[in-house]
Structures are given as structure tokens and as C-alpha cells.
Amino acid sequence: MTNEFKADLLIKNSTIYTQDEKRTVLSNMDIAIKDGIIVEIGSLAETWRAEAVLDGTGKAIFPGLNNLHVHVFQSLMKGIGADMNLMDWVKVVSLKGGPSMNRKLYSLAAKVTAMEALKSGVTTLADFNYLQHDQDIPRACIETLEQIGIRGIYMDCYHDTGIDMGVFPGYIHAGDACVKRTDALVKEYVNEKHPLTRVFIGASVPWGTTEGLYRAIVEYSNATQTPYTMHILETEEDNACSMRVFGKPLIPALEDLGVLTDRLLAVHCVCLKEEEMGAFVHSGANAVYCPVSNAYLGSGIPPMVSLLQRGANITMGTDGAASNNCGDMIESLKIGLLLQKAAVQSAAAMTAQNMLDFTTVNAARACKRPDLGSIEKGKLADLFVMNPTFVRSSPNYNFLSTLMYSSSQENIETTIVHGKIAYHKGNFTCGLEEAAVSREVDQTMKTFMNS
Numbered sequence: 001m002t003n004e005f006k007a008d009l010l011i012k013n014s015t016i017y018t019q020d021e022k023r024t025v026l027s028n029m030d031i032a033i034k035d036g037i038i039v040e041i042g043s044l045a046e047t048w049r050a051e052a053v054l055d056g057t058g059k060a061i062f063p064g065l066n067n068l069h070v071h072v073f074q075s076l077m078k079g080i081g082a083d084m085n086l087m088d089w090v091k092v093v094s095l096k097g098g099p100s101m102n103r104k105l106y107s108l109a110a111k112v113t114a115m116e117a118l119k120s121g122v123t124t125l126a127d128f129n130y131l132q133h134d135q136d137i138p139r140a141c142i143e144t145l146e147q148i149g150i151r152g153i154y155m156d157c158y159h160d161t162g163i164d165m166g167v168f169p170g171y172i173h174a175g176d177a178c179v180k181r182t183d184a185l186v187k188e189y190v191n192e193k194h195p196l197t198r199v200f201i202g203a204s205v206p207w208g209t210t211e212g213l214y215r216a217i218v219e220y221s222n223a224t225q226t227p228y229t230m231h232i233l234e235t236e237e238d239n240a241c242s243m244r245v246f247g248k249p250l251i252p253a254l255e256d257l258g259v260l261t262d263r264l265l266a267v268h269c270v271c272l273k274e275e276e277m278g279a280f281v282h283s284g285a286n287a288v289y290c291p292v293s294n295a296y297l298g299s300g301i302p303p304m305v306s307l308l309q310r311g312a313n314i315t316m317g318t319d320g321a322a323s324n325n326c327g328d329m330i331e332s333l334k335i336g337l338l339l340q341k342a343a344v345q346s347a348a349a350m351t352a353q354n355m356l357d358f359t360t361v362n363a364a365r366a367c368k369r370p371d372l373g374s375i376e377k378g379k380l381a382d383l384f385v386m387n388p389t390f391v392r393s394s395p396n397y398n399f400l401s402t403l404m405y406s407s408s409q410e411n412i413e414t415t416i417v418h419g420k421i422a423y424h425k426g427n428f429t430c431g432l433e434e435a436a437v438s439r440e441v442d443q444t445m446k447t448f449m450n451s
Contacts, residue, residue: 003047004047004048004049005032005039005040005047005048005049006034006048006049006050007032007033007034007039007040007048007049007050007051008033008034008035008050008051008052008419009032009033009034009050009051009052009053009054009381009416009419009420009421010030010031010032010033010044010048010049010050010052010053010054011030011031011033011053011054011056011061011385012030012044012045012053012054012055012056012057013028013029013030013055013056013057014028014029014030014031014056014057014059014060014061014385015027015028015029015056015059015060015061015399016029016031016041016060016061016375017060017061017062017063017356017375017399017400018041018063018374018375018376019062019063019356019357019360019361019373019374019375020374020375020376023353026041028043029041029042029043030042030043030044030045030048031044031061031375031381031383032044032048032050033050033381033416033419034419035419036195036380036381036418036419036420037378037379037380037381037419038375038376038377038378038379038380038381039377039378040377041375041376041377052421054385054414056385058387058388058389059385059386059387059388059413060385060386060388060399060403061375061383061384061385061386062121062356062360062375062383062384062386062403063360063361063372063373063374063375063382063383064121064122064123064124064151064360064372064382064383064384064415064416064417065120065121065122065123065124065316065329065359065360065384066122066123066124066126066315066316066359066360066363066364066367066372066373067117067122067124067125067126067316067317067318067327067329067359068124068126068153068265068288068315068316068317068363068366068367069126069128069229069265069267069288069290069316069317069318069319070113070117070125070126070127070128070317070318070319070320070327071127071128071129071130071319071320071321071322072106072109072110072113072127072129072141072320073097073098073101073105073106073109073129073131073320074093074109074320074321074322074323075109075110075112075113075116075320075321075327076105076108076109076112076441076444076445076448077093077097077320077321077322078321078322078325078326079322079325080092080093080097080322081093081322081323082325084297085297085298086234086235086237086297086298086299087235087237089297089322089323090166091166093322093323097322098130098131098168098171099131099133099168099170099171100448101131101134101137102134102136102137103134103136103137103139103140104140105444105448106131106134106136106137106140106141106144107140107141107143107144108440108441108444110127110140110141110144110145110148111144111148111432111437112321112327112437112441113125113127113321113327114144114145114148114150114152115148115423115428115432115434115437116326116327116328116409117150117327117329118148118149118150118415118417118422118423118428119328119409119412119415119423120327120328120329120330120331120409120412121329121330121384121386121412121415122150122329122415123150123151123382123383123384123415123416123417123422124150124151124152124153124363124367124372124382125145125150125151125152125153126152126153126155126200126229126317127141127145127152127153127154127155128155128157128202128229128267129141129154129155129156129157130157130158130159130171130204131171132157132158132159132170132171132172132173132178133168133170133171138154138156138185141154142154142189142194142197145196145197146194146196146197147430148422148428148430148432149196149417149418149420149422149428149429149430150196150417150422151196151197151382151417151418152196152197152198153197153198153199153200153367154185154189154197154198154199154200155199155200155201155202155229156178156181156182156185156199156200156201156202157201157202157203157204157229157230158171158173158175158178158202158203158204158209158213159171159172159173159203159204159205159208159209159213160172160173160174160175160178160208160209160210160212160213161208161209161210162205162207162208165207165208167208171204171208172208174212175210175212175213175215175216175217176216178201178213178216178217179201179216179217179219179220182199182201182220182226183220183224185199186199186224186226195418196417196418198367199226200226200227200228200229200265201217201220201221201226201227201228201229202217202228202229202230202265203217203228203230204230204231205230205231205238206230206231206232206238206241206242206250207237207238207241209230210245211245211246211257214254214257214259215257215258217259218257218258218259218261221261221263225263225368226263227263227264227265227366227367227368228263228264228265229264229265229266229267229288230259230264230265230266230267231267231268232250232254232266232267232268232269232272233250233251233266233268233269233270233271233272234267234268234270234271234294234299235270235271235299235300236271238250238271239271249273249276251272251273251276251279251280252276252279255279255283260279260280260283260285261283261284261285262283262284262285262286262313263368264283264285264286265286265288265315265366266280266285266286266287266288267288267290267317268288268290268293268294268299268302269287269288269289269302269303269304269307270294270299270300270301270302271300272287272302272303272307274303274306277303277306277307277310277312278310280307280312281307281310281311281312284313285312285313286312286313286314286315286362286365286366287302287304287307287312287313287314287315288315288316288317288366289302289304289314289315289316289317289336289358290316290317290318290319290324290332291332291335291336291339291340292318292319292324292331292332292335292336293318293319293320293323293324295335295339296323296324296325297323301339301340301342301343303343304336304340304350305340305343305344305346305349305350308350308354313362313365313366314358314362315358315359315362315363315366316329316332316333316336316355316358316359316363317332318332328408328409329359330403330407330408330409330411330412331408333355333359333403333404334404334405336355337350337351337352337355337404337405352400352401352403352404352405353400355404356400356403356404360373360374361373361374380418380419381416381418381419382416382417382418383415383416384412384413384414384415384416385412385413385414385415385416386399386402386403386407386411386412386413387411387412387413388402388407388411390408390410390411392406392407392408392410392411393406393407393408393411413425
């Protein structure tokens with residue numbers, strides 16, 4: 001056959017939710033992938049051949065989901081701190097369990113987190129790590145995520161105060177030392193040897209951050225364009241702390257300090273007030289919506305409808321499994337939609353398309369990754385195959401509505417990261433076996449908790 005092209009992977013006969021600028025949906029089309037890149041989309045069966053072929057008949061292809069706020073270590077602490085409000089929960093989980101984490105435990109936690117992420121269509125997983133007592137933890141996290149084959153963002157997050165609030169002394173470091181450490185990680189992992197890894201910087205919580213750390217992070221980000229993250233207004237405790245330290249609520253204080261920029265991933269925003277939204281949106285700051293965690297801890301429902309109406313860039317996270325009890329992004333999509341509709345008493349206030357935007361194109365924008373977020377020729381091949389043929393999701397009249405309202409992890413048939421199949425029909429191509437990992441976690445943590 002003349003004019004034959006070769007790909008590494010060909011997905012045939014699918015409905016493709018491209019998430020391009022026009023949100024084009026293609027029917028019965030094929031995707032050719034080579035060297036991690038989407039090289040062609042169309043009717044390709046006559047002209048393309050591939051080493052691996054997936055039949056997408058009756059299925060849909062979506063861009064990979066981005067989970068932009070996870071605490072990996074908490075995958076070993078599900079259920080601990082149940083039925084506690086945030087500050088009590090923090091003392092039991094973050095400030096008591098966290099200091100016991102080491103390289104071995106963190107690697108095990110990363111396996112659990114990444115495997116569940118792949119099972120729910122997630123191709124980018126962002127670990128917000130504030131356990132700064134063990135210098136082996138960053139590499140334990142990064143190396144494990146790379147082994148499993150998921151795209152990872154290691155968010156190197158710090159405290160430089162907070163002992164009076166119960167912060168473990170080993171977590172606390174001076175701002176210049178924090179930046180120096182993160183810069184070394186950025187330089188180590190942003191290269192051709194680590195195509196799946198990026199390193200961001202961050203501050204953990206307002207009550208663990210001084211003006212010096214805020215300014216050090218912003219100065220570093222301004223110089224390097226590295227995005228940064230922080231828990232912001234998860235509860236009113238953040239405003240109370242800001243009033244004590246700066247004499248004003250948190251958002252005005254952050255505006256004065258230059259923290260509100262388009263490189264900020266502001267996690268939670270539960271207590272963001274209407275009068276503060278103008279400054280937040282004008283700055284280009286990115287909101288990270290964690291609905292299940294906010295509900296689990298009784299923190300409240302973030303005003304995402306108002307932010308959406310004002311044009312804010314909203315993204316999504318599951319948060320850590322100790323404040324969610326799983327890392328299932330499919331679950332978070334539905335709950336996140338329903339909470340917003342209920343909060344404003346309007347079913348049309350937030351839509352399935354909005355939520356897909358949050359977890360794909362908006363996330364790519366927040367992370368400064370124009371090569372991700374949509375299924376288009378020339379972009380990186382991060383995507384998943386959704387199969388609706390299960391009782392829970394039948395009948396299927398519209399793939400997007402079915403994904404958001406009638407699906408679970410069983411509907412995620414295949415997850416592809418950087419052009420490689422990382423998960424397919426219950427199997428992980430890295431070689432890990434789910435039941436074996438589950439047994440290892442149970443045995444390890446029973447010993448750990450009894451020690």
C-alpha cells in the first residue's frame with residue numbers, strides 16, 4: 001500500500017471530545033499517536049498502521065483529567081480523623097501521622113495514589129507535599145509516579161512558622177532554604193530524562209507562612225516562571241491569622257504581597273467573599289476546587305459559580321485521601337457539580353461541560369502547559385477511553401453527561417499518558433498488580449499503626 005504511515009498506537013472508530021477552542025466533538029474518528037504525540041486525527045484506517053490498535057467502537061475518548069491537588073501520603077491514612085472539623089483533623093492526620101512518613105512509606109502511598117488516579121482517567125497528578133522532615137521524600141514520590149507511568153507534578157510546599165499552631169518543627173525551614181531546595185529539584189527534573197515530571201513550589205497554609213516566605217516564593221516564581229500553590233481560605237482560620245499578622249483579611253494581604261498572579265494555584269477558596277473576587281479574577285489566579293474534601297471536613301461549599309460567572313480559571317483536585325477517603329476523580333466530578341447546583345438552587349448554574357473544562361483545558365492553562373489539555377494534532381497524547389456499557393451508565397445518550405453523572409471507575413477502560421497505555425481493562429502496564437498492592441498497604445499500615 002502506498003502512502004502508508006506508521007504510528008505507535010492507533011485508536012479507531014471513537015467519539016472524540018477534543019476540547020479544542022470550539023469544543024468540537026468528532027464521531028467515528030481515529031487517533032494516531034507516535035513518540036508521545038498526537039500525529040493525526042480523522043478517518044485513518046486506510047492510510048495508517050500501528051504497533052498497537054485499540055477499538056473504540058461505541059466508546060468515547062476524552063483528554064486526560066488533571067488532579068491538581070493531592071497529598072500523596074494520605075493514601076495510607078484513609079478514615080483516620082473521620083467526622084472531625086479541619087483544625088482537629090489537621091492535628092490528628094497532618095501533624096501527627098505526617099512526621100512518621102519515610103521514603104518507603106511514601107513510595108507505597110504514591111503507588112496507591114497513582115493507581116487509583118489512572119483508574120479514574122487522571123493523567124496528571126499533583127502532589128502537594130508539606131512533609132519537609134525527610135529529604136528522601138521528593139525522589140520517592142517522583143520516582144514512583146514515573147515508574148507507574150503517570151504524569152506528575154511534585155509541589156514542594158513549606159512552612160516557615162506555626163509551632164504555636166502545632167506544626168511539626170521538622171517541617172519548618174527558612175524561606176531562602178526552601179527556594180534553594182525547590183530550585184535544585186526543578187533543575188534536576190525539567191529535562192528530557194524526565195518528560196513526565198514537573199516541580200512547582202508552594203507555601204502550605206497561611207498560619208504556617210510569614211511575609212518572608214511569601215515574598216521568597218513570589219520572587220522565585222517571577223524569576224523562573226515556576227507556578228506555585230497554597231491552601232487558601234479553606235476555613236475562616238486563614239482570615240483570622242491574616243488579621244493578626246497583617247491587620248487585614250487574607251486576599252487583600254496576598255494582593256499587597258504580590259502573591260495573586262496567574263501562576264498561583266489557590267486551593268479550596270471556600271471562604272472567598274464576593275467583594276474579594278474582583279481582585280482574585282483580575283490577577284489571573286487559578287482556583288483549585290476540592291468539593292469532596294470540603295464536604296467531608298464540613299468546611300463548606302466554595303463559591304465556584306460566582307467565580308465561573310466572573311471568568312476565573314477554575315481547576316479540580318480530590319485533595320488527600322484522608323480528607324476524601326479515596327482518590328477517585330470521577331466521584332469528585334459528580335459531587336462537585338451537584339454541590340454547586342444545590343448551593344445556588346439552579347441546575348444550570350454549572351454544567352458537565354464546565355467540569356470537563358476545569359479538569360482539562362483549564363488545568364493545562366493553570367500549569368502553563370499549552371501542550372496538554374485537549375486532543376489536537378501536535379499535542380501530547382494524554383487521554384482516556386470511556387466505555388458506557390455497564391448497567392450504572394446505560395442507556396447512554398450523551399457521553400459527556402454519562403461521564404459526569406452516571407459513571408464510575410469501571411467506565412474508564414484505558415488511560416494513556418504520553419502516548420503509552422498506562423492502564424487497560426484492570427491492568428497496569430507498569431507491572432503492579434492491584435490486589436498485591438492492596439495487601440501490602442493493609443499489612444504495612446496495620447504494623448505501622450500498632451507500633
